[in-house]
Amino acid sequence: MREFAERTGVIGHAPPQRYLWTDAFAVCNFLALGETECAERLVEQVHAILGRHRADDTRSGWIGGMDALTAIEHPTRGGLRIGKPLEERAPDALLDAELEWERDGQYFHYLTRWMHALDQFSRNTGHADAGRWARELAQTAHRAFTYAPAPGAPLRMYWKMRIDLSAPLVTAMGQHDPLDGLITTLQLRAHRPAARVGHGPDLDVELREMAAIVAGTNLLSDDPLGIGGLLVDAYRLAQLLRVRPGDNPLLGLVTGAAANGLTRYLATQPFARPLENRLAFRELGLAIGLQAVTRLWTVLERDAASLDAQPTLRRALDQLVAQVPLARAITDTWCDVERSNDPQWRAHEDINAVMLATALVPSGYIELGESTSSGSSSQL
Structure with a gap:
């Protein structure tokens, strides 16, 4: 884990290289190893890098369009990029299934891993804001990824969304995404730190809707x-x-x-x-x-x-x-x-x-x- 931290710029002088899935596991590992400072630095870097548009994007700033002061308080409100090496597919480009694996965007199952990492960070350190960030990310992800194919039809989920969550990149549903969402929502709702009154959205609607999707998978x-x-x-x-x-x-x-x-x-x-x-x-x-x-x-x-x-x-x-x-x-x-x-x-x-x-x-x-x-x- 120390070599990973040095290689990807969590510590030392290498430029930070962030990838959401790997970083979610890494935060939990640092907590298990008693490296709380590394966990905190990694959380900060993920939000500062993957919470913003790419350097090669025509867009700039925070994904949710927030100003800097708002982003300090709500860094996950716009979601978080995957961190793939290639920029996301252009709106008018045809889907290349192989190339899509290397393109950026947002994945629901990566976001749930990060919610889990933030909640673990909050539980282990008493950092109440981290729990709220996880809840705000859960609310944002649920709104963006779930949809009804027709009026009154059961809800489904997109597998991959554009960086700004404006449209799907891959419309198929990840097999375990609803279950990840349901259990992570339960986990976030079960953790109500006493250190801060405002612990974020209650996630009642998200819990009910995710349970309904799981029932059909x-x-x-x-x-x-x-x-x-x-x-x-x-x-x-x-x-x-x-x-x-x-x-x-x-x-x-x-x-x-x-x-x-x-x-x-x-x-x-x-x-x-x-x-x-x-x-x-x-x-x-x-x-x-x-x-x-x-x-x-x-x-x-x-x-x-x-x-x-x-x-x-x-x-x-x-x-x-x-x-x-x-x-x-x-x-x-x-x-x-x-x-x-x-x-x-x-x-x-x-x-x-x-x-x-x-x-x-x-x-x-x-x-x-x-x-x-x-x-x-x-x-x-």
Whole structure:
């Protein structure tokens, strides 16, 4: 993490290079390692760089059109850029699916990662404004990414938006974006710091609408990064529930989808493939999720009777616990690759290194601090 901080300008003299997904994990890692000053500097840099238009853009200033004084108080109100190397696609340009991966814009699932990072920063440091920034970002993202295809039709979500959130760049819906939004909203609502009266939007509407979108989605995925995300979401939800977590239908749905997806993924024998055909950060996402499984089991076993009354949830949990040793196998593999100075590793060095650090020391990312529940999570 120190090498990442030096390489990307969090500390030292290198010019800052910010990428929202990687930086969200990095903030949590710095918190876990007791490097609060690095976490704070990173938060400041992300807002100052990704909260503004690109240097090669005809537009300038803060994405939300705010003046400097307003932006100090509300740095996330306009959303945050991804930080991709290429500028966003021109309005009249045809979509090139491959090139779009390298183009800037805003991703909902990157914004939820940053909301989570801000909330973790607030919980760990007592920085009440960070929690408010997370809530304001949640409100902004929800308004921009959700839409009704026709009057009265169920809400859906765009996958990628323009930097200024004026229009979609990719209209398809990310499979787990609604679930990310729902559980992150629950997390933000559960944290009401006493140090500041104005803790931001209450997110009631966002919670209800996101729950409705989740109800119509299929969560099953055989992608290792997606499975890992489901496992972390399941553990976050279990931490947020205040009464009989084993009785919660959403928790059962998420855990079951993760167990079934992991079975499908392992059936493809992914770890028998040559390393050059594997992506470290995607496998490390699974390793991070597996780190949450034993913690999830511990939470659910506190009410063993409730868990035993749900045999489907019990079976899914048992399946997942049996695969926990995979986390060590994955991290050992990529630790060896990292030490070998492999060119493929270096091609994605920042995201690989930060997610490897998370897999090795996951507490900053997957463990939520103490907070006061708003009561809504027990109703889902």
